[in-house]
Amino acid sequence: MKIVYNAFGGRYCDNPRALYEELVARAPDHEHLWTAAPAYRQGFPAGVRTVPYGSDACIEALESADYVVSNDHLPLDWKKRSGTVFLQTWHGTPLKRIHHDVRWAPEGRLERLDEDVATWNHLLSPNRASTERLRTAFGFSGELHETGYPRNDLLSSPRQATVRAEVRDQLGIAEGTTAVLYTPTWRDDQVFAADQPDFTLQLDLDDFARRLGRDHVLLLRVHSMVADRLAVPAGAPVVDVSNFPDVRDLYAAADVLITDYSSTMFDFAVTGRPIVYFTYDLENYRDQLRGFYFDLAEVAPGPLLRTSADVVDALLDLDQVTASHRDAYAAFRQAFCHLEDGHATDRVIDRIFPDLTGATHPKPPQGGQYDQR
Structure with a gap:
């Protein structure tokens, strides 16, 4: 299996980083590859495989991936192949309005981003307050998982x-x-x-x-x-x-x-x-x-x-x-923060990658849900 990770246009951070580090530990024999912007390449630890963000190698990696994990839009000229699973983790609980809920956006911007949203299979929600806001703001019709954020597990560890x-x-x-x-x-x-x-x-x-x-x-x-x-x-x-x-x-x-x-x-x-x-x-x-x-x-x-x-x-x-x-x-x-119990990474991996890790689908913590359709 090939998993391609992206965070904020080529950084090593956030929810994709937390998922990557746990997936590498659980499934080291699979191919794990990051997009890396040249300006942020020094932020990647030694041994992490990368391709330059936006390069031909990056496009090839995305188009041949079994899984794509990103915390932000991927406004690149790539075509998602049939069978690829795109996990959009997103990157924050919204106070300020986002996407189609904003008061104003430059002409054509939301339409271009909608093309990216159409490639997502799964979207994470950090808490119950965000779930329906994320779905309606993005016009997202796929599986939405209320899990907490993997990046925050460290703060409870x-x-x-x-x-x-x-x-x-x-x-x-x-x-x-x-x-x-x-x-x-x-x-x-x-x-x-x-x-x-x-x-x-x-x-x-x-x-x-x-x-x-x-x-x-x-x-x-x-x-x-x-x-x-x-x-x-x-x-x-x-x-x-x-x-x-x-x-x-x-x-x-x-x-x-x-x-x-x-x-x-x-x-x-x-x-x-x-x-x-x-x-x-x-x-x-x-x-x-x-x-x-x-x-x-x-x-x-x-x-x-x-x-x-x-x-x-x-x-x-x-x-x-x-x-x-x-x-x-x-x-x-x-x-x-009701889902920030230090186990969001486990919940996401056990839900999205069960075949990769051999995990079973655990119960969410009290008050949490997995799928919101």
């Missing part, structure tokens, strides 16, 4: 402590330093603008450095769609981790998350660590630019803050943030 120590050492984060992971999402009007402006931060880095000092470090992870247009001032107190191979490992390393409308909030909540929201453009993003599936203010497990100064204030008193949002955090985890 004893191995998290080891990964945390390794990543903090790699990034030079000293013992006792509070690692603040900042994950602002992309804005449609910036990404699709004709002049492609730089992505600029609204967080006041000078104020962050002045008031938080050496006890804190800002790990900046901007979205891959704008990472190449990030303009970080020279000497800023920032570690740019936008191209760090897997955000999952950064979740393990971080002590607190700052985000806005990014799906990273749902994954980070598995850790139980504080979440602070910097929602300086909330009304515009919610009402004009993209739209939400639910009211963030009603369910957020942390404060929604309008100014950079307020964000720094919150970081200075995380005990208060935790105490004042304890009940909201518990409800948020119940709604969006």
Whole structure:
């Protein structure tokens, strides 16, 4: 059997990585092949077989695969052969509207992406709140599996402590330093603008450095769609981790998350660590630019803050943030993390690849489902 993996156009990360590592362990005699973009080739461990993303070899691999596993659209000129099984894992719980539910998209974009959706056989849902939203947004008629996300299994595993120590050492984060992971999402009007402006931060880095000092470090992870247009001032107190191979490992390393409308909030909540929201453009993003599936203010497990100064204030008193949002955090985890028990990878493999691994189809955890038609 040949299995071809793709993540975000040629990276080694996310749900495909978690599935790959377990499938290689269970079925090492099968052929496992990754698409790898040249810019991210260094993120692949030694021994992982790759083909350049978008190359003739990549197209040949996809067209000869028995299984294709991807966490994102594959907008390449390839023709899926009869018998190939395409597992689309996707990559996040949607707060912001996606695909056909968005308020606006460039002409022809959704039609082109629909051609990709038509090749999917299976789609994963991370939780019950996302299942029907994913089906209707994509217009997906195949099998939809409510399993949790394989990439998050690490966050419920004893191995998290080891990964945390390794990543903090790699990034030079000293013992006792509070690692603040900042994950602002992309804005449609910036990404699709004709002049492609730089992505600029609204967080006041000078104020962050002045008031938080050496006890804190800002790990900046901007979205891959704008990472190449990030303009970080020279000497800023920032570690740019936008191209760090897997955000999952950064979740393990971080002590607190700052985000806005990014799906990273749902994954980070598995850790139980504080979440602070910097929602300086909330009304515009919610009402004009993209739209939400639910009211963030009603369910957020942390404060929604309008100014950079307020964000720094919150970081200075995380005990208060935790105490004042304890009940909201518990409800948020119940709604969006109810399947994140450390066994999502097993559930996906036992459901999609039983003939490959000899596994039986186990029961889902309480509250979970496999097929939603």
